[in-house]
Amino acid sequence: MSKYKCVIFDCDGVLVDSEPIGNQTLVDMANDLGAEIDLGFAMNHFKGSHFKDCVNIISTLVKQPIPETFENEYRTRSLEEFEKHLKPIEGVTQVIEQLQLPFCVASSGMESKMRFNLNVVGLLPYFENKLFSCYAIQKFKPEPDVFLWAAKTMGFQPHECVVVEDSLLGVKGALAGGFDVFGFTAHDYNNELEGIVTKTFNDMRQLLKML
Known part of the structure; x- marks a missing residue:
């Protein structure tokens, strides 16, 4: 029997393999303005971040104002790319189908x-x-x-839930809320999560056994 009563999933990078696609779109648009960055930079600085924080970083790298249409253009272009190329994280569909606990996404x-x-x-x-x-x-x-909103709405206390996250910002948020956190490290290229999360794993198919 699991010690947890609810699983709270992050979405990007945990359920859907969207981080490389979304960040490459942001890189391309930033470079059109003269930022001269690559996907590695984006994955280090933008992953898991609020969009406005990403734009603030880009604004320090370019010599012209960020166009007012930047966010809308990004939303349009990224959705087009997601529709063409997006895939689920490998193994996650089988995990969701077999999961016996209540779950949600935050x-x-x-x-x-x-x-x-x-x-x-x-x-x-x-x-x-x-x-x-x-x-x-x-x-x-x-x-x-x-995370607190998700847990309360689902009917559980933070200590009854486990959060599945792949970004440092998400992990810090979940820990601050009193949650256990399983860090999904398949794309944790800088080894940021080891040592601060409850457990780490790099294959989504391991999650059922961990629970």
Whole structure:
């Protein structure tokens, strides 16, 4: 029997393999403005971050103002790329289908983006009425609010839940809220999560045994 009563998943990088796609789109747009960055830079500085924080970083790298249309253009271009190329994290569909505990998703992304991406990879039906977005409460990771909101709505206390995260900001937010955290390290290229999370794992198919 699991010590946990609920699993709270992050979305990008945990359920859907969207980080490389979304960040490459941001890199391309930043470089159009003269930023001269690459995907490695983006994965180090943008992964798991609020979009406005990413734009603030880009603004320090370019010599011209960020266009007012930048965010809308990014949303449009990234969704086009997601529709063409997005895949679920390997093994996650089987995990969701077999998971015997209540579960939900808590993301820094907009609910519309979560819905779009989960629908593209066939996971949306599993998460209907269980989508929690930082945008809805205007509190962003590493603040714990989105996790606390998710747990309360699902009917559980933080100590009864485990959060599955792949970004340092998300991990810090979950820990600040009093949650155990399983760090998914398949794309943790800088080994940021080891030693600060409850457990680490690099293959999503390991999650069921860990629970």
